[in-house]
Amino acid sequence: MLRITVLASHNVPQARFWSCMRRDWENDPLPVIETVETKLGYPCFVKPANLGSSVGVSKARHRNELIGAINIAAQYDRKIIIEEHIDARELEVSILGNDEPIASLPGEIIPVQEFYDYEAKYLNGLTQLEIPAKLPSGTITRVRELAVKVFKVLDCAGLARVDFFLRKTNGDILVNEINTMPGFTQFSMFPKLWEATGIGYQELLDRLIDLAIERHRDKSRSQTCFRTTD
16 A cells, blocks of 8 residues: 555556555445545455455445455455556566666566456466567557656565556556566566566576675665764
């Protein structure tokens, strides 16, 4: 949730969102429901604020589904995020670096289910990956630049994967989320994107080790204690 707020303060384009605390939902759910319906409407997505792999994420098309979706998300986190639904293509960009990060070519997720949930990511094996994504050159440049901006704004280090929505109606690029420790499974986009960009798996591991050493050396320059003079 903090990441979303920080990105918003730096004018990074995102989907409209709202959040509530689990205790507020449990104490009085009606104001939460009415706020979601007023601010976002249906359909919308409900998710735990601090979780990955789409665990606890649900799509709500009406009030009854919203109630169920919030109850599911509340099982996993004390803070719940509700976001507007966007009819969009889903893009991902891998980032590598510390203070001078670089971005991979973007890839596209093409799920066969209604949205890219846990089952689609890890279980059924039906989701298609378009690597690199088939996009106009200007869109590719913009999404890579925006991925680097997100990485720098959040002061990330080493690696990350930035996920985007490409709105189908007008081509707007919106940041969905950043994953600061992307996976390396056989389904994972992070190494696949770098391979398509020209950095193979072994070189990728070598670079990550070098980046970790570089960041450790930089942190080691900082004092870790403070003494006052009498």
